[in-house]
Amino acid sequence: MKHDKKIVFTGQPRREFLRASGLTGLFAALGGPIPFADRLMPGIFPEALAQAVTTGVIPGKRGLRILGDRPLNAETPVTLLDDEITPNERHFVRNNGLVPERAHRQDAKGWSLAIDGEVERELKVNLAELKQRFRNHERALVIECGGNGRAGFHPPASGNQWTLGAVGCALYKGVLLRDVLNEAGIKRSAVYIGYYGEDQHLSRDPAKHPISRGVPIAKAMDEHTMLAWEMNGKPLPAHHGFPLRLICPGWPGSTGGKWLKRIWVRDRIHDGEKMTGSSYRVPRFPVAPGTKVPGEEMEIIHEMPVKSIITTPGTGVEISATKPLHLRGHAWSGWGNITAMHVSNDFGSTWIAATLKPPRNAYAWQRWEADMKFPTRGYYEVWARATDVKGHQQPMVVPGWNPKGYLNNAMQRIAVKAI
Ligand SMILES: Nc1nc2c(c(=O)[nH]1)N[C@H]1C(S)=C(S)[C@@H](COP(=O)(O)O)O[C@H]1N2
Numbered sequence: 001m002k003h004d005k006k007i008v009f010t011g012q013p014r015r016e017f018l019r020a021s022g023l024t025g026l027f028a029a030l031g032g033p034i035p036f037a038d039r040l041m042p043g044i045f046p047e048a049l050a051q052a053v054t055t056g057v058i059p060g061k062r063g064l065r066i067l068g069d070r071p072l073n074a075e076t077p078v079t080l081l082d083d084e085i086t087p088n089e090r091h092f093v094r095n096n097g098l099v100p101e102r103a104h105r106q107d108a109k110g111w112s113l114a115i116d117g118e119v120e121r122e123l124k125v126n127l128a129e130l131k132q133r134f135r136n137h138e139r140a141l142v143i144e145c146g147g148n149g150r151a152g153f154h155p156p157a158s159g160n161q162w163t164l165g166a167v168g169c170a171l172y173k174g175v176l177l178r179d180v181l182n183e184a185g186i187k188r189s190a191v192y193i194g195y196y197g198e199d200q201h202l203s204r205d206p207a208k209h210p211i212s213r214g215v216p217i218a219k220a221m222d223e224h225t226m227l228a229w230e231m232n233g234k235p236l237p238a239h240h241g242f243p244l245r246l247i248c249p250g251w252p253g254s255t256g257g258k259w260l261k262r263i264w265v266r267d268r269i270h271d272g273e274k275m276t277g278s279s280y281r282v283p284r285f286p287v288a289p290g291t292k293v294p295g296e297e298m299e300i301i302h303e304m305p306v307k308s309i310i311t312t313p314g315t316g317v318e319i320s321a322t323k324p325l326h327l328r329g330h331a332w333s334g335w336g337n338i339t340a341m342h343v344s345n346d347f348g349s350t351w352i353a354a355t356l357k358p359p360r361n362a363y364a365w366q367r368w369e370a371d372m373k374f375p376t377r378g379y380y381e382v383w384a385r386a387t388d389v390k391g392h393q394q395p396m397v398v399p400g401w402n403p404k405g406y407l408n409n410a411m412q413r414i415a416v417k418a419i
């Protein structure tokens with residue numbers, strides 16, 4: 001990865017960041033003080049510092065921005081998402097509770113997955129049985145937190161203030177959930193599935209679950225919904241759900257239960273933790289920013305909206321006005337493939353089409369690239385806009401304010417100075 005400038009925008013004032021991350025002595029971690037550190041603009045970090053933030057703090061992670069450490073939540077600075085397949089060390093982490101000991105030990109002994117509820121035969125399978133009894137598949141899949149982009153909402157929505165980086169596209173190996181559900185035999189009364197993981201509630205009260213969400217039976221039986229044990233050729237890392245996780249591609253990341261131990265086939269919409277109230281729900285119709293929305297006027301989020309990121313260059317770059325600037329990133333949508341990608345450097349007055357690669361498989365993100373010319377020297381903003389197969393486009397401004405700040409798919413903008 002090349003960086004034209006060694007800066008990373010964190011979207012948060014530096015001091016607040018240090019407090020939020022609960023980390024002290026960061027400068028010491030760099031092996032010395034940073035001259036002029038006090039003059040760094042709020043929200044900008046030297047890349048080396050961003051690296052130091054998680055190196056040795058979250059084992060197996062590099063360069064992530066920590067939003068909170070109990071539970072652990074960390075997003076990836078957008079310029080570190082340049083790879084077509086997101087490496088494990090760069091994949092964001094969204095935990096609601098405490099990572100199970102077994103995941104830290106990478107020990108699947110005694111572990112099994114139970115399938116029960118509206119099924120003909122209750123099923124209990126261990127990892128070896130899952131691998132052997134069902135056809136294996138390997139797919140690149142986008143996982144994006146429903147709250148990615150929350151920091152863009154005004155008035156602010158409570159919750160992790162994700163900017164752009166609560167998304168990744170890694171390569172997963174596993175089996176289709178439907179193959180396993182078919183073995184158990186789905187009853188006609190089945191409506192929904194609900195997952196349970198081995199992670200503990202923050203209170204350590206065993207009667208409480210940090211999160212237990214699910215999807216309608218049709219999505220559970222979809223040919224893209226997976227149970228995965230491998231991420232980029234390795235057993236699932238501790239933070240990503242060892243030994244097994246669910247992935248419901250195109251839907252909010254929260255539907256992909258980590259540290260999976262049970263799938264309950266329900267005769268009604270699953271009502272586990274974070275399925276009810278305002279969790280992962282948005283108003284049925286648009287509301288004015290700041291509106292209090294009653295529960296019965298909220299609906300569960302299904303497909304994630306069309307979105308793209310600019311991974312190269314980072315914002316704030318200085319370039320020569322005489323040479324075209326190479327721009328690059330990824331685009332994805334919960335509704336299907338991306339069909340067009342456009343970039344503008346005149347505040348959206350005119351657009352040029354970027355080249356777009358087909359996805360590696362359904363629900364993988366797609367690489368886009370463009371070489372952009374700048375007519376004169378000066379300050380520019382580059383805007384990037386994806387269009388999906390259903391004709392949805394990214395809005396120019398933050399869309400549809402909602403109480404919990406979900407689904408912000410506004411175009412990303414970067415600042416470019418041509419000299
Ligand atoms: N058991 C369990 N599964 C979970 C969660 C969790 O806290 N516990 N977090 C969910 C949320 S909100 C998201 S966005 C994704 C994040 O997956 P990642 O940490 O692998 O990026 O996992 C989902 N699955």
Ligand SMILES: [Mo]
Pocket residue numbers: 094144145146147252253254
């Ligand atoms: Mo999430």
